[in-house]
Amino acid sequence: MLPLETPPRNICILRLSALGDVTHAVPVVRAIQRQWPDTRITWICAGLEHRLLSAIDGVRFVIIDKKSGLGGYWRLWRQLSGEKFDVMLQMQTSARANLTGACVRARIKLGWDKNRARDLHRMFMTHSVPATRFEHQVQGHLSFARCIGLDAAEPVWNFPVSGEAQSFVAEHVPEDRRLLVVSPCSSYPQRNWLAERYAAVADHASEQLGMSVVLSGGPSALEQQTGDEISRHMRNRPINLIGKDTLPQLVAMLSRADVVLTPDSGPAHLANAVGTPVVGLHASTWSRRSGPYHSLDLCVDKFPEAARKFRGKEPEDLRWGTRINDPGVMSLIEIDEVIERLERALERG
Secondary structure (H helix, E strand, O other): OOOOOOOOOEEEEEOOOOHHHHHHHHHHHHHHHHHOOOOEEEEEEOHHHHHHHOOOOOOEEEEOOOOOHHHHHHHHHHHHOOOOEEEEEEOOOOHHHHHHHHOOOEEEEEEOOOOOOOOOHHHHOOEEOOOOOOOOHHHHHHHHHHHOOOOOOOOOOOOOOOHHHHHHHHHHOOOOOEEEEEOOOOOOHHHOOOHHHHHHHHHHHHHOOOEEEEEOOOOOHHHHHHHHHHHHHOOOOOEEOOOOOOHHHHHHHHHHOOEEEEEOOHHHHHHHHOOOOEEEEEOOOOHHHHOOHHHHHHOEEOHHHHHHHHHOOOHHHOOOOOOOOOOOHHHHOOHHHHHHHHHHHHHOO
16 A cells, blocks of 8 residues: 555644654655645644644644643544545654544554554554664654655755744844854753853853854743843843744744754754754754754764763663653763854854
């Protein structure tokens, strides 16, 4: 049955969250649109992610409230009860995603291989992508496209940036200086670097490299606190937009930036999607798997050191996707290393 010999009439993509992961799925949509322009695409996602994805053209979005419990699955089943898809690409393996996929009628349900599946994922699938080790998440998502017969060797995002969002950036950021966007927080606090070290790099960018510095992030208490702490440690006041922008405005800000500095987080992958160099900070996770795809050489990656120090193993001997969340893991990343990557990123022009 796979690969498909003819383009399907309709495809359902199931990737509910998170921001970085749904960004990885966008090149699959673009490959479908480019090679099978008559195929109808339905994407089931969560509400926050829909705010980011809604600007993508030619896609019907079905939103599920991840907190709605059994009632949410029942409403989804009712909404889709009159439809049967030729293919469902289920790019998420959590129990919630598996239950969501069970509400979808599809002739082919393509999911992850045994090594990357969890929560009984494969019981809900009819087919799986090829098993592999040491594959970047972007390529992992593209393997779904290749499995159904699409030519998708490398990702194409063509991520939309709205004029309204660009106007927001123009109002807040000087146009006559290069821009460093610091997005200091991941959704996993163990991945976050130290505020005083962010401040030292930001001051270097301002004083030695003539850059404007914007702090970016969501409205959570942790992100607000982290932004305030970075600002207190800096000699030069940054433009603090934490909690003040929308997701489309964030995309525009990342597009305007000359460099983005961030741990393993959604903004790292969004910046990559709009073509901005990213200095990624990795110790809890391995950039070989989850770093910004086009900026892997700019990452400061201490995951191998963390594996040896905290697990007593070589990184290749750990399960692919292992997270090392021990206290102090991100302290392995030194200020001078980050500054060197920042300057290297600027040399790219």
